[in-house]
Amino acid sequence: MNQPILQFIVTQNYKNLSLSQPVELNRLNIFIGSNGSGKSNFISCLKFLKDCLTTIPDESRGVSSFEDAVSKIGADRILDSSVESPAVINFSYCFSQTSSSESLHEKFSTMLTLTLFVDRKKNKVIISQECLFSGQNLSKLHSPPFYY
Numbered sequence: 001m002n003q004p005i006l007q008f009i010v011t012q013n014y015k016n017l018s019l020s021q022p023v024e025l026n027r028l029n030i031f032i033g034s035n036g037s038g039k040s041n042f043i044s045c046l047k048f049l050k051d052c053l054t055t056i057p058d059e060s061r062g063v064s065s066f067e068d069a070v071s072k073i074g075a076d077r078i079l080d081s082s083v084e085s086p087a088v089i090n091f092s093y094c095f096s097q098t099s100s101s102e103s104l105h106e107k108f109s110t111m112l113t114l115t116l117f118v119d120r121k122k123n124k125v126i127i128s129q130e131c132l133f134s135g136q137n138l139s140k141l142h143s144p145p146f147y148y
Contacts, residue, residue, distance in 0.1 A: 004110065006046075010092040013080045015041040022094070048073060049093050052114075066114075070125045075118055078125055085120035088128070110134050 008022035017038050031039040051069035070078070079087055091114040115129040 004095040006049075007094045007096045009042075009045060009094075010090070011045055012090040013083050013087055014045060014078065014089050014091065016080055016082075017041050017045060018080065022092075044073075045091070049091070049112075066127050066130075070116065070127065073125070075120055075123045075125045078116070079118045079120060085118060087118055089116040089118055090114070091116075 005027070006025050008024045009019065010022050011017045011019045015038070016036070023042075031042060033039050048069055051072060052066050054065070079085060079089060091112075093112045095110045095112075111131075111133040113129075113131045113133075114127065117126045117128045118124070
């Protein structure tokens with residue numbers, strides 16, 4: 001089986017990124033834009049995913065990879081500054097293990113969605129919901145959400 005490839009990202013209220021339409025990714029992506037347009041925040045969104053899935057936290061503290069990744073960003077920096085706190089941040093990451101010659105909906109094999117609750121006043125970021133969808137046509141799949 002091939003290594004999973006990140007196909008697209010959707011975010012809502014993350015820093016200055018509100019990507020309501022999927023941003024499709026290829027094996028090579030070039031980001032061009034003026035200062036403050038969100039290039040670094042887009043890369044930060046990718047790093048957040050990497051940290052959530054790969055960081056091995058200190059077992060003695062009883063902290064998961066998700067909690068560790070969230071704490072690295074911090075409640076004061078993760079929420080879009082134009083959004084009133086408390087608020088919800090949504091992430092959707094879609095992965096594929098198939099060739100790019102297939103149609104968009106046929107090639108997605110896994111989609112991870114995360115919902116974070118952010119309260120700047122209390123300096124808290126909580127993972128409130130996590131869903132993992134698998135299959136060939138993700139639009140038809142239903143998965144019971146996992147609530148923290």
